[in-house]
Amino acid sequence: MSSPWPSEVQDCFVSIKPDLESDFTPAAYNKLLNTLFPVNTPYTVFPQVHRHEDHILPSARTTFTVYYKKSPVFLLDLHSQANLARTSAREVADEHVRTHIRDLLPYCPLPKLHAISAFGTRLAFYTVTPGPGSAILPAKATPSEFPTTGVTPADWWDGDLLEEDGASRLQEAVKEIRTQCENL
Numbered sequence: 396m397s398s399p400w401p402s403e404v405q406d407c408f409v410s411i412k413p414d415l416e417s418d419f420t421p422a423a424y425n426k427l428l429n430t431l432f433p434v435n436t437p438y439t440v441f442p443q444v445h446r447h448e449d450h451i452l453p454s455a456r457t458t459f460t461v462y463y464k465k466s467p468v469f470l471l472d473l474h475s476q477a478n479l480a481r482t483s484a485r486e487v488a489d490e491h492v493r494t495h496i497r498d499l500l501p502y503c504p505l506p507k508l509h510a511i512s513a514f515g516t517r518l519a520f521y522t523v524t525p526g527p528g529s530a531i532l533p534a535k536a537t538p539s540e541f542p543t544t545g546v547t548p549a550d551w552w553d554g555d556l557l558e559e560d561g562a563s564r565l566q567e568a569v570k571e572i573r574t575q576c577e578n579l
Contacts, residue, residue: 399559404423407423407427408420408556420475420476420515421444424471424513428459431565431569432469439461439462440459443458445457445458456472456491457472460495460499461572463576467503467508468572469568470496470499470511471511472491472495474513476515476516476517479515479517479549482547485514485548485551486547488547489512489551491512492519492521495510496508497531505572505575507575508522508524508525509522510522510523511565512552513556514552516555516561517555517561518553518554518555518556518565520554533551
């Protein structure tokens with residue numbers, strides 16, 4: 396089976412991590428996003444590293460916001476692959492992406508804002524349409540819906556970036572974003 400990404404991008408995700416870095420995933424996503432939103436176009440990929448230390452779950456996450464000119468048009472919030480199994484980590488990741496979406500939505504010029512929450516290469520896809528009563532999809536779950544798995548079940552991260560389904564879902568979202576940006 397062929398890779399859904401150019402070898403230069405694919406190798407960043409699957410190759411052995413460099414000795415100097417403990418986690419090469421943020422760099423791999425930076426390369427991927429700069430491939431999907433090339434630097435010689437009006438797009439800018441803006442990475443931000445957030446460090447959070449507590450006694451239960453020390454972690455770092457990276458948020459990538461893609462801007463078209465000076466307006467946000469896409470968001471990817473990245474967490475460590477190992478934390479996907481933790482209910483609390485999924486709940487925190489879901490809340491992080493929803494908070495970022497709410498913050499960016501008033502500035503997004505597109506009819507729909509796309510966002511992704513990622514644990515390593517596992518992807519959860521979010522969208523919201525601006526306007527009164529707009530809701531972020533997938534809709535926030537309630538504890539009664541998922542009494543044993545928590546309010547953010549692991550199967551929300553049902554796309555794998557390195558597999559055809561996850562890659563094509565990301566590529567479709569990017570195609571939609573780029574088409575809408577061209578029509579601004």
